[in-house]
């Protein structure tokens with residue numbers, strides 16, 4: 001740290017993204033990307049004309065993109081916010097709505113704590129129950145902003161919409177942010193509840209189900225008032241945060257939504273195969289509605305299994321954290337990739 005660094009941030013522990021090694025080719029099952037490429041329309045949209053257009057600033061209002069999102073999700077454009085990945089939306093939302101403090105589960109997306117610390121906001125990590133489920137009652141009448149990933153990460157487990165409604169009703173004076181990064185893989189979206197609950201902020205991303213992690217595109221659905229607050233933060237940070245290529249790719253992707261939803265169904269099928277195969281090998285596998293499994297081997301610690309798989313050219317995610325040390329998070333790749341993964345695990349276990 002240089003002597004110039006803001007002393008308020010001297011203790012800040014930054015988020016560690018999943019590794020993206022370039023030393024050899026891996027079967028990458030560590031960052032929840034889609035195994036399937038973007039749709040044909042996305043390729044077409046990124047044409048010569050679009051590249052020539054890069055000399056101009058992109059549309060800060062992202063009108064075409066918001067209109068497409070409004071069409072697909074049956075909302076008004078003014079209820080849609082877009083940003084450079086959903087991480088940016090989370091960051092903006094913590095800054096905008098977290099002044100009373102923030103509640104989130106002790107085992108969840110690691111960035112929540114980083115954003116709270118970045119903005120010096122008080123926060124409380126609420127322990128998941130022993131089966132890794134969320135107890136909605138823990139988040140009721142607490143007078144704090146609530147942030148819940150649904151499905152949760154890295155567990156993949158869902159909180160039913162009824163429980164989310166209970167939290168929304170019990171906290172009318174605070175924003176309840178539901179991070180739906182993985183909702184398209186079998187979860188239930190709260191997007192249709194935004195007209196009923198002005199405190200609900202539903203956040204989604206193109207990074208997982210829409211095969212565009214590298215394009216960086218996230219969106220939020222909420223009441224017009226909450227969206228206007230987020231716009232204020234965005235226009236105080238970087239009004240051009242969704243670049244022209246990504247806006248065009250996003251519009252094209254939404255016009256071929258069926259392709260992506262079919263891919264989600266393929267991933268769910270492969271997830272069911274991988275879950276059964278791991279269970280047959282003696283793993284404990286949590287019930288996942290996401291594009292990953294959270295699994296405990298029993299014979300090896302999470303770190304050992306991660307290293308043994310890496311030697312074999314397969315990357316999974318391991319978190320060296322209390323309660324989940326013995327687990328690994330395994331992204332669902334293509335059927336072929338998952339068969340290779342299972343074969344590698346069989347070899348490691350000597351099965």
Ligand code: PMP
Pocket residue numbers: 084085086087088109149153179181204205206207213216217218
């Ligand atoms: N929320 C959750 C729960 C995630 O796992 C991720 C991906 N790391 C994100 C949000 C952020 O995704 P992105 O910024 O790529 O939209």
